[in-house]
Amino acid sequence: MNTPDPAPLWIRGARVIDPASGRDEPKADLFAVGGRIVRRLTPAQQAKARKVDGKGLVACPGFVDLNCRLGQPGRSARETIRAGTRAAAAGGFTSVLAMPDTLPCVDHPGTLQLIHDICETDAAVRVLPAGTLTKGHAGQALAPIGSLAKQGVVAVTDTVAGVQNNEIMRRALEYAAMFGLTVIDHCQDSSMTEGAQMHEGAVSLRLGLRGFPAAAEAIVAASDCALAELAGARMHLQGLSSAASIEVIRRARARGVRVTADANPLHLLLTDAALAGYDTNLKLNPPLREEADRQALVAALADGALDAIASGHAPCTATEKDREFDLAPFGAATLEVAFAVAHEALVLSGAADLPTLVARLTHGPAKVLGVAAGALAEGAAADIVLLDPKARWTFRSKASRSLAGNHPLEGRALRGRVTATFVGGRAID
């Protein structure tokens, strides 16, 4: 990303939405010089500016993703930083938090340095690294959180492994707060989910698959809230999927606990019923749950009980997914469809307006991480996305920029598309 400054950028006549400032202008221009947002262009800058017609489009801050996997180090058959960040750009994400469960995992400053080095040459968007919360994300001993913070991690998490030991989680919250890091938990009581393949409910009973009970998530969401309260620290819960968990965070926030949370896009649109044909591309962790859960997530995003939509991009190879359901890994590639899916579930359904959706993709996640992103303020990095909310398109994995082979919405008709993504004022193709 260390290339000369791009030409000045002039986006003309777009609907400009900037949730951080509450701005929503039906027709306005946006300008960037030297990779930063400016109030206006000088006549000289106007003359050499790259002019982009925003007619009929929405211009908003680039999206901030709280949960994606970029394959490196160690999983480059699934995804690479080069391919994954291009997929992110195609999906409108200009800053992405890379999960630390790589091979080796990010529990050592050396691994972090390796990621920085790869990003230096390969990344098309801003990669914000996360470190593990415990060594080897094994849940036994704290990772060197201070050293990781010094090397630039903005969050620590054991992600899907979760943290089963409450004492460890308590101390991690207290310690990480010293460095201003966001502690993220994937809420799951593993004693209740051994061998689980999908949501536990009528569908799993019918299919003969072991289930993740919704309670296994809500229990840990509740214990996390209690621990955040005890530690007096801020905490983020990733990928909430059940109505019960939403209820837990609503109550905790009402009593002043500093807990934030996100949900993944597929969970806003689909339920466990979609697994009737044992589609391994819909084998997710957290799992797709029931209609009442889906509605609770949508309502929570609409009213702000959920702060963010995180892609949950979990690339796998097609070969890994092309096998018996219980032997296939969890996860779906979602960066490129996240906006369209969330747009359908939230905006086209009438549950929320477009500025609310944009807020959950920009200002909301940026606040969770405490990073300067997801806003169009003067002087901010010119990370901008152009959206065509009316565009009808069909997702084809052949056109995907990701290396992943696990695209659950292959061939599905979608509405709403990212038409251009600018990082530091530069268009990413």
Added chain:
Amino acid sequence: MAKTHDWKHKDLIGIDPLGAPEIETIFRQADAFLPALDRPGALDLLKGHTVVNLFLEPSTRTRTAFDISAKRLGAEVVSIDTSASSLVKGETLRDTALNIEALKADAIVLRHSSAGAAAYLARQVGLSVVNAGDGAHEHPTQALLDAYTLRRRFGKVAGLKVTILGDILFSRVARSNILCLGKLGAEVTLAGPATLVPARLAEAFPGVRIERDLRKALSGADAVMLLRIQHERQTTTHFPSLAEYTSQFGLNRDRAGWLRPKAVIMHPGPINRGVEVESALADGDRSVILDQVSHGVAVRMAVLNLCVSARSR
């Protein structure tokens, strides 16, 4: 003999996709095959065909039954089990199946520990796939032979009251039977420890009744299907001990007295004598356990013949 063109499926993946007339087609053909059981070599309907038994989970009874069924039809039979297969060398199920197809076999009978495995395999290959049990999902030929046994005993299945007792949660036999009996018009009641008979089964299988009181569950039943208690793990989390299971849910003479006078006792085998069922009951007049085994051959002959014939057309 039933006309085989009533049957259009090259595979038998589960009971779920079948309609009652198709189940009846299987039964009518099984009726025709039943006399041939005592006369090996009498039939050559699948002569020149090869059936591969791909059993990736331990099974003696079902594999033997399929083996005999295919041979009674004149087919050649090849059996592959887990220890002998390349799957232990890391070959995928898909590659194993493609190789079997390239060897020009006509049918694969698959037993697999993963729910959905038979449907997955059927999507990969053009040859006939018969599900001999996929995880806790379905075991369609077991349900067919169970319903067939009821049909022969009672004349018809519609209107019968059938109670399935035991481990429903982990049982593919239970799932296929719930579906099959329901399609044929029987009234199905589920009973057993609440840990193994979750309440939401009533939602998963509309029409079934869950009865927590064993006496009520058995009273007035025309048949009781006992399920094998099979998971070692269950004895720590799903019920306290085998002895307690027997004392609370085992079928003994007192409890059998709650059934209708002409009721039958069924079990898919292998039986844990003295656990799910008192030994004398398993051997008694009301037991049709060995009829189930014999009928299983005729029913599997019907299934193999129908599926392979449908594929050839």
